[in-house]
Amino acid sequence: MQSNADILRSLFDAALQAALPDGKFEGRLPARPKGRTIVLGAGKASARMAAAFEDAWSKIGGSCEGLVVTRYGHGAKTRSIEIVEAAHPVPDQAGLDAARRILSLAKEAGPDDLVVCLISGGASALLSLPAEGLSLGDKQEINRALLRSGAPIGEMNQVRKALSAIKGGRLAAAVRPALLVTYLISDVPSDDPGSIGSGPTIPERVDPDAALSILRRYAIDVPEHVANAIRANAAAGDVPGGVVHMLATPKMALDAAAQRARELGLSPLILGDAIEGEAREVGRVMAGITRSVLQYGEPIKTPCVLLSGGETTVTVRGKGRGGRNAEFLLSLAISLKDVAGVAAIACDTDGIDGSEDNAGAWFDGELAAAARRKELDLDAYLTSNDAYTAFSALDRLIITGPTLTNVNDFRCILVRS
Template sequence: MSASDPQLLLRRMLDAAISAADPAMVLAQHLPEKPTGRCIVVGAGKAAASMARAVEVAWPDVDISGVVVTRYGHSTSTDRITVREASHPVPDEAGLSAAHEVLRAAQGAQAGDLVLALISGGGSALMPMPRPPLTIEDEVLVNKALLRSGLPIDDMNRVRRRLSLIKGGGLAEAAHPAKIVTLAISDVPGDHPAAIASGPTVPDPTAGDDLSAIVESLGESMPEAARRILLAEPAPGPEFDADFRLIAVPQMALEAAAQVAQDAGITPVVLGDALEGEARELGTVMAGIAKAIRTHGNPAKAPAILISGGETTVSIGSGRPGKGGRNTEFLLGLALGLSTGPDIHAIAADTDGIDGNEDAAGAILGPNSLTKARDAGLDPEYYLSSHDSYTLFYKLDALIHTGPTLTNVNDFRAVLVL
């Protein structure tokens, strides 16, 4: 393969990144020793169903039962493990019901049983269990406030753990005295166990933190019951030893994509798997690095490709946003930063197949995308300020549709400079 078709190359890199985190390919090698008794499977996340299926395939002769919850449309066929579906990124009653099923399954474990927890990104919203006196309606308002806030994912998870009975080690505590082993797919910068789905099977390292600054930044958007819990003197969380195993992480996806580029004769420059910040601003930064490659051959000589992962944010503010996700907003910021940059192509997509709340994984950008938009009477600056990047790329026929991938190692971005 060569770079004769830049957009095909970018799409193959995305496919390689997703395949590197496919539970069917990676889960079995991380399983613990087969239990002699029962194996109770619990879990939540966008990859929960595919992970459950991978466990069933790997252990056909083990007494397996249990329940996991995944996002609507992200299910797959299983024989022994029940799969529930719920809403993401904003929780709903189906998620609350599923969370109670998961908790009951863990509570039914006895000494000598193995509880296998399958955790992946999205589990925070998919497994809501608000701490009294909070209600599910309060938790919905909290999640909406967090999603609009632009806070880093670590700060969001501090809030989610504090307000939940099942996060921050609550699920592992329910499984005691059975042995619990967690298999996890990371979607968070740094791959910290407590941050993946807000850490339902690991102790909360921030249980004693003062969250008043975060509460202050969220302002009046937080329900009063949530404010009281977050500002109260924190109680210590459960302490226990956690057998926590990462089966796929964002860096694996970036390395798989980099290999595709290298095979095509393109120099890969992996900038890291933990890039954060405002999506549009990261796009501007990437534009500057791409132009430095073209002009100065730094940090690599063209042809080269900038590869990165992580989770950016989109701060909505008080206005009513249009359609879009952080990846399409990143690409629009990149395009405006490049202006008329020649021979630069880019792709940005969420590896779970859904960018934001829309039906696309992301989009692909070519050297003439802005020109095409303006020739069609579309104002890119307006679409960026309106957080309506999905609509712009839809009108340019540049959206990427993968459907649910049944895994999730966060965002994948690649900027190709020829």
Template sequence: MTIDHPERFLRELFDKAVEVADPMAVIPAELPEKPAGRTVVIGAGKASARMAEAVERSWGACEGLVITRYGYARPCEGIEIVEAAHPVPDKAGLDATARMLALLGAVGPDDFVLALISGGASALLVQPAGAITLEEKRAVNAALLASGAPIDRINTLRKHLSRVKGGQLAAAAHPARMLALMISDVPGDDPAFIGSGPTVGDASTAQDALGILSKWNVEVPASVLDVLNGPTGVIPPGDERLSSVENRVIAAPSLSLAAAQEVAEAKGCDVLMLGDAVEGEARDVARDHARQALAIGSDKPTLLLSGGELTVTRRGDGVGGPNAEYALALALALDGAANIHAIACDTDGVDGAADVAGAVIGPDTLARAARAGLDPAGALAINDAHSFFEGLSDQVVPGPTLTNVNDFRAILVQPSA
């Protein structure tokens, strides 16, 4: 047997992965009854506005402030939704974060704070430490994203350059009781790394942060070094200011991959799960996955599923992201192999900094590129995967998905005729 319309099938799997991570589907079951006293809702991330919308669907109008990416706002009755820049922060995020801290500074021991945190919160919660300016913060953030450093290392450094990350947002609300609901976009679903852990203590040190700069050759201004050579504000685990905080992960990559697996198995596929926390350079992971796909021999369709967060080391000035780069490197490694199709997309609808989730490939990708005068190897060399797939009309562009459980990758290997 074979899967008819394989690209349509792969897109159906991606859509299912996004659907099960929709905050409107997962938030209601995680909410307690609305407390009788003062309740303040705060949040940040690409899914946070949708999370706030789901909260008000259950609780009615609430007081609060949530910061999300431009284009990701949702209608709320009482919670103010502010849009700001991602992945490189801007003044809108800076000003909104200052207002959020002021809001938390006014809560007391009898109040309740609901924090809604999802991927993207690192860039959207902006309050630089020390004398670091917004422009310096932006430059460091851009350099980190281009360095190829894993997201957990990037987030460790971000914490020590901030007044809100690494448990500091929760500390600002002490002694109020806080429940933080999180949608995970990080390998391993560690709450300390979701949005750089604004409600979670962290045991890393400023020296650890300096080591990250050194290992990935990230140049920074003197103001950053001044902060890292002194005591930073990151809150250590066990600190009294975190004693009334509960952190809870409510949606994660593993749940979305499991939902896609269920759909695939119902259609007769064997499923090989490669992991929900795959990390590494996008092009290297693609080559490894291509080898695994080419080694499969079965009389049934076989699906290789994976999630996690890949990285891209900038080598050129092209337009791309880790999912598109993975798809392009995969197409090159498969070299037109018959009966193999794939999709690689970010579940938030944004791959890198582009409003494109990713791309699909098939056995004819390289041949079609040749006919269109496109150079896949050249595009990969300068990180120009988005332009390459735009030229083939093979981009996946769902628009804002209002959630974020990171990368979704599926390779479909059909039986030989």
């Protein structure tokens, strides 16, 4: 019989495999243009997407050129598409320089050219070109404040669009009159194309007042010049957006994990691919569902796995080393205490949980006893947003390195008795 750790890792690996772009361009390629094929992109998965596109495009005799920006350490080997790396989640000068070059390449495209845009989660920070009247420092300060605030990703991206000269369909406007084809890997609830990477090629009417309202709601200080720049940066949303293809989504990853669970003799239940909320609160809710499974066999009988995705948030109160997946998992473990027959894993599919070096963590029924032996106060670690340190001390971190994809969080609770 496989160990709990082996089962959990096997399910996570199945989800990751389903989220990769390899082999997913075939059957979705446009006709070769008379002119150039220019490939542009941004995101944590964009380098792997560029390599996969090159392979597929070469099979139909196509050549291409272009530029893609990804997170530091998330590069991939390509033949003709340049890969540059920049900072995430707080943008830096390298991201700004890349965004300027990408916008310039888009403006070069003529009526006989094809522009292919490769976008995945993380593009909002990586494709950082401040609107007129704003500096990189302005964007950095607001990004940091948003990350600490606990705001959900949808609201964060609304603000990012309002601060940007390239997001919210503005890159699509620069591409005209060339044909534009966008390929996406989704990391957002409902797979809304306009929310993935803040939609640089998805035209949208950007409401400055809505962005300012979000900043006020989270008590984020907005200097007057920033507010004025946001008000002056409204996007009309009437630009043609071209063709859009979705290569991978959170649901695809969960479906793959569910199929692997069936192969292992476990009944899977997908609780949702768009679960949001405060990480520790989601952990308590999931603990309640797990207890119901154990006590009543509802909503599913054991042995089973409860699968979920989405993106939780963490309102930072302490000074510990965290990550939303580790915080969710620590809350779940504390809520279940010494309940037997339960193991769980929670990881970010990009391989980086927050700003640490781990994808996430896992636990089983031995966790509470191991914490007592080491005299670790798990409640204190949770209070100080220090879940990383707790799981590191207990040797329960999951470290994958960059996975070169990103369909957001993967959570799995294994219930065997």
